[in-house]
Amino acid sequence: MLTQRPRGTADIYGSAIAAWRALEEVVHATFRAYHYEEIRTPVFEHTELFERGVGETTDIVEKEMYTFLDRGERSLTLRPEGTAGVVRAYVENKLYAAPGAAKLYYIGPMFRYEKPQKGRERQFHQFGCEVLGSDDPAVDAEVIALNVDVLNRFGLAGLTVELNSVGCPVCRPEHRARMVAVLKPAAHRLCPDCQRRLDRNPLRIFDCKRGCREVLAELHAPSILDALCPDCRQHLAAVEALLTALAVPYVRNPHLVRGLDYYTRTAWEVTAPELGTVGGGGRYNGLVAEVGGPDTPGIGFAVGMERALLLRELQHGPWPAEPRLDLFVAVADPSATAAAMQMLQAVRQAGFTADRDYQGRGLKAQLKQADRLGARLVAILGGDELARGAATVKDMASGEQRDVPMDGVVDLLRRLADGAQI
Known part of the structure; x- marks a missing residue:
């Protein structure tokens, strides 16, 4: 019986690899242009990192993590997102000791136990970045512009x-009190998860995918924007002004909170009409301290690579086939085997691409194979060619052939x- 791949995973091969x-080449080139350094972190971490960093009230921690005990009875989790691991590496390796803000980017697989959907499997891939060490709203604007720029460079439009803004520890308590006052009488109308969130983190209810957002709209739940402290208001205004200066198109969405508890102040998503959210991110000024480092502001974003590839196909059609064989x-x-290997x-x-048959096919079958591979030229080598010191070279498009030393x-x-021409 054939053992099949686990549900929610995919084999990537053939034309999809191109x-x-x-996309990976665009990612590397764009981040280099913005002076980011690549970082590679483990695909599994101690579970407590995500419980503390991502947040216990998130769907990720409550329902979606792949968590297991190793042989030493330690609880480990396959990374469900990239930021917590990068921040842990930043603290553990004392990257904060270097002058200036740390500008880091990553590419890799993530894992969440959720219902597979088009453009989002249980093993999925993200690229993203983190800037650690600056609370300047200009950094927010640059990171958001970078988020859009890398997708534009990949050919995505619209x-x-x-x-x-999701506020800060100064203004969130006021918003929490307003949310509780409005929602407590209607708590029975919320899903079980949001009933728990009402006591622990009511802002999370805006991220519910089970109908609670409709209840919020009906009850006119207060927007976090109405409760922002002066510093958060000023920060948001500065970010918006800089995005306008950079010609980055944006709209305010007062109900946007993202799916992670660590965000403070700026939060955003990049959307497209054909697909919805492609990526997004936010500021997390308390996360470094939460995982045991110094009090350090941070900001970053992540993009789902499968979703970016799907959007590219929706907008431009299938990706072109790999370049043909030279x-x-x-x-x-x-x-003639040795001479053939030397020529290859x-x-x-x-710097050219070349191949041959390794299954002992006859000459006619080899020519058919060359045609299937899209070879531009075929060099035929046999006893006669060895004697002449020249290969018979055939142009597969025109059928013309001649001897070539x-x-x-x-x-x-x-x-x-x-x-x-040949």
Whole structure:
């Protein structure tokens, strides 16, 4: 019986790899342009990191984490998001000792036990960034602009930033009191999760996906924007002014809270009409201290790579196929095997793509294989070719063929690359 892949995972192969590689190249190039350094953290961490960092009232911690005991009876969790691990690495490796803010980015798989959907499996992939060490609203604006820029560079269009402030420890208690006063009489109408959140973190109810947001709208639940302290209001205004200066399109969404407890002040999502949310992030000025580091402000975002790839396909169609093969070497006689391998190596080292058959097929079958692979040229090598010191080279598009010296195939490929004819 065939063992199949676990539900919520995917095999990535064939033409899909070209799209993934292209996105990864855009990510690396864009973050380099903004002077970010890559960081790679473990795919599993101690469970307490996510309980403390992500927040006990989030769906992630309450329902979605892949948690297990190792042989030492230690509780470990496959990372459900990237920020907590980066912050832990920042603290553990004392990256805060370096001058200036730390600007870090990452790419990798994340894991959440949730219902698989198009563009979001249980193992999914994210790229994202974190800036640790600055509370300047200019950093918020730059990170949001970067979030949009990297997606634009990948060819995504029609993106909008939905922006909000979720306040700070100074102004949240007032908003919490207002929320409790409005919702307590109607608590029975909330889902069980939100009934618990009403006592622990009522702001989380705005993120409910089970109908509680409709109850909030009906009861005219207070917006966090109405309770912001002067510092948070000033910070939000400065961010908005800078986004306008950078021509980053945004709209205020007073009900946006994101799905993580660590956010303070700025929070945003990047959305597209065809798909909804593609990515987003926020400021988390208390997270570094929460995981045991010095009191350090931070901000970052994450983008679901599967969702970015899906949106790219919705907007532009399937990703183009990989570039065709430059040269296929067809071995007509076993005596030509060594010469064929030498030719392949020379062509590859010159920067061209080359391949051959390794299953002992006849010449006719090898030519069919070359055609299936989209080879531009086929070099036929057999006893006669060895005797002449020249390969029979065939242009697969025109059918034209001629003899080319064994050491002249690379030069021919270079001339063809410059627009010459065979």
